Amino acid sequence: MQMRPAELAAIRAGEVDVAFRRWEQPRVKVGTRMRTSVGLVEITSVERVPVSRLTAADARRAGAASLAALRQGLDKVHAERPVYRIGLRYAGADPRQALRETVPDTAEIEAIGAWLDRLDRASPTGAWTRATLMLIDELPAVRAPELAGRVGRDTASFKLNVRKLKERGLTESLDIGYRLSARGAAVLDHEGHPRSAGSRVAPEPGTPLPHLGAPATRALTARGVVRLEQVADLSAAEVQALHGVGPYALSHLRSALDAAGLSFRDEQPDQQQR
Template sequence: MIRPVELRAIRDGAVDLAFRRWDRPRVKVGTRLRTAVGLVEVTEVERVAPSRITAAEARRAGAPTLAALRERLAEPADRPVWRVGLRHAGADPREALREQLPDDAERAALAARLDRLDAAAADGPWTRETLRLIERRPGVRAPDLAASLGRETAEFKRDVRKLKELGLTVSLDVGYRLSPRGAALLGVAPPALPTGTPLPRVGAPASRALAAAGVATLEDVAAWRRGDLQALHGVGPHAVRVLGDALAGVGLDFAG
């Protein structure tokens, strides 16, 4: 529920508040949310009257003006407004976990964990089959992967999240790939990754368009003019802004 532009601002320290109309608090102080920029921690949750929100608080929430924030909070008017304090709490620990190759003891523990997941499944074992499918078909849409197994997409994605919690898979804008940890567990070669700086998450349509154009890294992006990139079907202004921010972060820019 936090927009990508706000997530980046939280990471950079420019935003540390959010305002939401909820019937009741949806988060608790101390909750750590896993997001595209890492962990975001909830530091406060307080019910407030919209009329008491200040211009300074609106800016801290990423709104250009107090009026813009109040307009955003206009509906649903029958629900109270909650002020939520936020802070960036570091990298998602799963990012480090998926790079860690298991030793013999860890491999046995992971295998036992997968066995328990299989035993608890109403439709029978699924963990190794799913890992092998992702290994064979990286970057393929989840609905297509699910259909190849005769499974519902929502259930398939739920199960892949369990594998991700163990550091065995990596979610892409489109589909998944095995992590080095997952490859080691299966005894296969780790997936070949593009050499260069990985692309930020820009959404599935833009990711498909970039892949079709042979753009796999930020160094590839830097060879394109901004307008030419945005002319690709599926690459909209938001994706170009995200790519531009990522380029600036590594000292690069669009061509021209």
């Protein structure tokens, strides 16, 4: 079940707790917890509803501007299919986040290494796990197609392999590309694999940008902005003027700045008093 970034943010904030989809058959089950960019979203109910029975309250709960807007959106694609109302709730942070930040002890590292060995032995194309970890370590925030091309793989199979590493907390997906987690780095260091730290740019100190979507992240990165503290040096108008930064990204940046005790330059108290 795909959901837009703005929809996910509203679910996390508790502003949206239902969604409506046109499906031939239900595609999700009650109790399922989906991993999303904002954390876990749980399916609390799934029921088929006639469009004629939709209400203004349904529209508000789904984050639609009005009942008419909700119905219009449902009629845009596959209008012949039945409508399902899906209950949703934010179920907390993705457990892989804490896993990524936990450095394993020696016994756990050896267990991870044994698991990587099994993946390599089962692969019809040969060993790939350590090479992929080292590639992501060398080239963080690089698009998956480019990484796949460097190791002679197609993008789909490369992404599938990276997803397996991500499940064990060894890598982290970014809006553009990936990066090695502290857990993944510990495995490479323990096994003595070469890491090209000297050729990598040291990360900027401060708070990383939140997930904004690839266009907004690309626009900020092109300007050299990779941390919230750098965003606070810009005005809201300057950020909004960047190609790729839309209302969702701007709102999400403002929320992240507020949570970090920061704000856009023109919204800082000392600026407002002038």
